[in-house]
Amino acid sequence: MGLLDDRVCVITGGAGSLGVASARLFLDEGAKVMLVDLDAAALARSVADLASPNVDAVAADVSQATGRAPPSSGPSRASARSMCSSATPATRAQWSP
Ligand SMILES: NC(=O)c1ccc[n+]([C@@H]2O[C@H](COP(=O)([O-])OP(=O)(O)OC[C@H]3O[C@@H](n4cnc5c(N)ncnc54)[C@H](O)[C@@H]3O)[C@@H](O)[C@H]2O)c1
Numbered sequence: 587m588g589l590l591d592d593r594v595c596v597i598t599g600g601a602g603s604l605g606v607a608s609a610r611l612f613l614d615e616g617a618k619v620m621l622v623d624l625d626a627a628a629l630a631r632s633v634a635d636l637a638s639p640n641v642d643a644v645a646a647d648v649s650q651a652t653g654r655a656p657p658s659s660g661p662s663r664a665s666a667r668s669m670c671s672s673a674t675p676a677t678r679a680q681w682s683p
Pocket of ligand 1: 625647650
């Protein structure tokens with residue numbers, strides 16, 4: 587039994603190094619994982635690397651209030667119960683909290 591069995595974890599910056607490492611750990615602990623990142627190509631590589639039926643991904647800018655709708659199936663259709671934020675702007679100039 588894993589520490590995160592039946593949890594859905596949303597990971598922003600999910601294609602980055604911290605995001606993928608977090609996803610691997612969460613999957614190992616039984617979670618379903620939704621990766622969110624600006625970089626669609628990197629997201630596709632991350633999903634392929636993770637090679638799990640319990641990972642899904644959506645390209646979106648988490649700094650914006652609106653974005654792409656999540657996929658119609660997969661982990662994202664369940665309620666998110668954990669959040670891991672690892673998105674980081676490429677440059678400080680892009681950061682405007
Ligand atoms: N890697 C580490 O060991 C480590 C350790 C401590 C803290 N951190 C911090 O954690 C954060 C992530 O680190 P990392 O090494 O994974 O960086 P990274 O550059 O590898 O990944 C960041 C990801 O965030 C995405 N991103 C940026 N802006 C976004 C937005 N608006 N919407 C969606 N996605 C967006 C990028 O496309 C990228 O894939 C950084 O703030 C870093 O300082 C990292």
